[in-house]
Amino acid sequence: MGADVLISGAGVAGSTLAYWLSRHGYRVTVVERATGQRSSGNPVDVKGGAVDVAERMGVMPTLRAAGSRTSRLVFTDDGGRVRSSVRMRSFQGSAGDREVEVSRATLASTLLAAAAEAAEIRWDDSVTALTPTASGVDVTFARGEAAHFDLVVGADGVHSATRRLAFGPESEFTRNLGMYVATLPVERAFGEPDEVVMYNLPGAALSVHPGVGQPVAAFMFRHAPVPDLDYRDIERQRAMISAVYGGRLGVFRPYLDAVRVAEDVYFDAVTRVMLPHWSSGRITLVGDAASSLSLFGDGSTLAICGAYTLAEELGATPGDIAGALARYERRHRRLVRPRQRGFRSAGMLLAPKTRTGIALRDNAVRVLSR
Numbered sequence: 370m371g372a373d374v375l376i377s378g379a380g381v382a383g384s385t386l387a388y389w390l391s392r393h394g395y396r397v398t399v400v401e402r403a404t405g406q407r408s409s410g411n412p413v414d415v416k417g418g419a420v421d422v423a424e425r426m427g428v429m430p431t432l433r434a435a436g437s438r439t440s441r442l443v444f445t446d447d448g449g450r451v452r453s454s455v456r457m458r459s460f461q462g463s464a465g466d467r468e469v470e471v472s473r474a475t476l477a478s479t480l481l482a483a484a485a486e487a488a489e490i491r492w493d494d495s496v497t498a499l500t501p502t503a504s505g506v507d508v509t510f511a512r513g514e515a516a517h518f519d520l521v522v523g524a525d526g527v528h529s530a531t532r533r534l535a536f537g538p539e540s541e542f543t544r545n546l547g548m549y550v551a552t553l554p555v556e557r558a559f560g561e562p563d564e565v566v567m568y569n570l571p572g573a574a575l576s577v578h579p580g581v582g583q584p585v586a587a588f589m590f591r592h593a594p595v596p597d598l599d600y601r602d603i604e605r606q607r608a609m610i611s612a613v614y615g616g617r618l619g620v621f622r623p624y625l626d627a628v629r630v631a632e633d634v635y636f637d638a639v640t641r642v643m644l645p646h647w648s649s650g651r652i653t654l655v656g657d658a659a660s661s662l663s664l665f666g667d668g669s670t671l672a673i674c675g676a677y678t679l680a681e682e683l684g685a686t687p688g689d690i691a692g693a694l695a696r697y698e699r700r701h702r703r704l705v706r707p708r709q710r711g712f713r714s715a716g717m718l719l720a721p722k723t724r725t726g727i728a729l730r731d732n733a734v735r736v737l738s739r
């Protein structure tokens with residue numbers, strides 16, 4: 370039997386990694402802070418090489434069945450009248466029609482179901498201290514008993530606890546890109562069932578996605594970084610959103626009313642995660658914990674590809690963990706680097722800063738869609 374690996378986080382990267390490491394003969398424990406799978410309906414893509422990985426895991430039929438049926442992104446004015454539109458196909462990657470868009474929760478739970486056949490999953494717990502030793506890492510947990518592992522992998526997202534414990538404070542490796550995003554499930558979609566509808570104010574956007582079963586509204590707005598913003602402070606978040614959108618949403622006003630009463634609002638700064646090295650001894654990072662551009666960087670696709678590459682390298686040289694970690698980083702950084710430069714163009718497309726910028730974007734979309 371191979372070495373003992375602890376993965377912190379049962380999200381997209383952690384679940385993919387657990388599956389593949391188990392297949393390579395490692396004993397895998399996954400520790401997840403949540404008490405069970407979450408309900409987040411945010412739609413995310415499985416594109417490019419991640420489709421091949423998901424196919425090899427046998428989960429593509431499930432993902433396809435749970436996939437959204439959106440085919441157009443429509444930009445409207447405040448009366449809901451169409452200004453321009455583009456076919457979703459234009460955003461397809463190298464896997465073309467095999468690519469799918471599913472809710473983040475469905476993606477994570479489907480990948481985890483595949484992993485759970487071989488890995489041990491511990492819910493409602495998290496790492497509290499990581500002490501490197503000559504042969505691995507001594508780990509203490511908030512709830513479970515302390516244990517020794519040959520390798521610890523932080524797959525615990527943008528605000529990774531593993532990264533904080535092993536590499537240093539979050540502020541050293543993250544940059545608030547001057548934009549915030551809030552998403553929430555809503556009662557009603559806008560437009561046709563296959564349309565994602567987006568309305569722009571200068572520097573801000575509201576999109577309504579039909580989702581699968583439950584539509585999702587997303588507020589994305591440029592805003593100077595707010596130091597010490599408490600992400601559990603829902604009243605403060607509501608106030609920020611109201612200050613940007615209040616009185617300016619026209620027919621989209623009911624979505625702002627929904628924010629004022631919703632309990633299930635996801636809110637975060639659009640954050641870039643960048644580290645000079647992803648590994649420190651026998652502790653390494655994967656997914657958003659290692660590199661992230663929030664909603665702008667094909668994060669779920671990169672999380673799946675990164676986890677697969679890490680498992681592949683560890684599987685290739687089980688006796689040389691350090692060498693495997695170095696090769697994983699070299700290979701996966703090649704995929705990550707160009708995505709991390711993509712924020713500016715994604716921001717220009719989704720949230721132009723001025724009315725002129727919005728008009729130029731709409732014109733460009735009209736020309737492109739021809």
Ligand SMILES: Cc1cc2nc3c(=O)[nH]c(=O)nc-3n(C[C@H](O)[C@H](O)[C@H](O)COP(=O)(O)OP(=O)(O)OC[C@H]3O[C@@H](n4cnc5c(N)ncnc54)[C@H](O)[C@@H]3O)c2cc1C
Pocket residue numbers: 377378379380381382383400401402403411412413414415473477494495496524525526527528529530531550552655656657658661663664665666667668669670671672
């Ligand atoms: C609003 C929004 C829209 C997005 N849209 C897209 C998109 O269209 N396309 C796309 O490719 N990507 C998109 N993304 C990004 C994508 O969701 C992430 O990049 C992807 O989920 C990263 O996977 P991950 O496994 O690294 O992190 P996550 O999926 O975030 O998983 C991290 C896991 O770690 C757990 N965790 C956190 N802290 C701890 C702890 N201390 N101990 C134990 N467990 C912990 C969490 O509960 C979670 O289960 C979007 C993101 C957001 C927020």
